[in-house]
Amino acid sequence: MRIATVLALATALGWSTTASAADPLRIALEVEAAKLALAQADADRDSGWLRVERLAAGQDIVIRLHDGTAVRGKFVHADSSSMRVNNPGNSQLIRRGDIYRIDMARGRGSAVAAAIGAAGGAVAGLAFVAQFDYSECNCAGGQPSAVLIPISAAIGLGVVGYRSFRHEPERIYLAP
Numbered sequence: 001m002r003i004a005t006v007l008a009l010a011t012a013l014g015w016s017t018t019a020s021a022a023d024p025l026r027i028a029l030e031v032e033a034a035k036l037a038l039a040q041a042d043a044d045r046d047s048g049w050l051r052v053e054r055l056a057a058g059q060d061i062v063i064r065l066h067d068g069t070a071v072r073g074k075f076v077h078a079d080s081s082s083m084r085v086n087n088p089g090n091s092q093l094i095r096r097g098d099i100y101r102i103d104m105a106r107g108r109g110s111a112v113a114a115a116i117g118a119a120g121g122a123v124a125g126l127a128f129v130a131q132f133d134y135s136e137c138n139c140a141g142g143q144p145s146a147v148l149i150p151i152s153a154a155i156g157l158g159v160v161g162y163r164s165f166r167h168e169p170e171r172i173y174l175a176p
Helices: 001-014 024-053 113-132 143-164
Strands: 060-065 070-078 082-086 092-095 100-102 171-174
Touching: 024 171, 060 082, 070 092, 082 113, 113 143
Parallel strands: none
Antiparallel strands: 060 070, 060 100, 070 082, 082 092, 100 171
């Protein structure tokens, strides 16, 4: 992107992109544009790996290797050339060059679905409790159940809603 901007500016000013020995300014411009392009390519290539290096220790991740193998485990640490993962029974050091992609082990649930489930559970619990006449019988635990049933239903259906509508696991790294 930056090199395109530099070349567009050079073209707008009437400079050619072919070097000649007679124009040192043009040569300097092309050298700087090449340096900028290389620096940008390095930054783009490493930016995804920086996310890996910044992961918190203990996070559950899934690593897919170039040979198709999937490695599940808890993240320990990463440096510029490798990463360490603990999985049940052993610890593995995996070279960066062998890694195709890294994802979080689980996707997040849906907060909206949890709220809808909780509201629905509370309404259903209140409707259920409204059917009882506590003055005639001591059904379903009496007055305390008039509070506990809607709260329990709200919590239960909120959890069901959260877990039912999961998002895809977050992609942490994809090899260039």
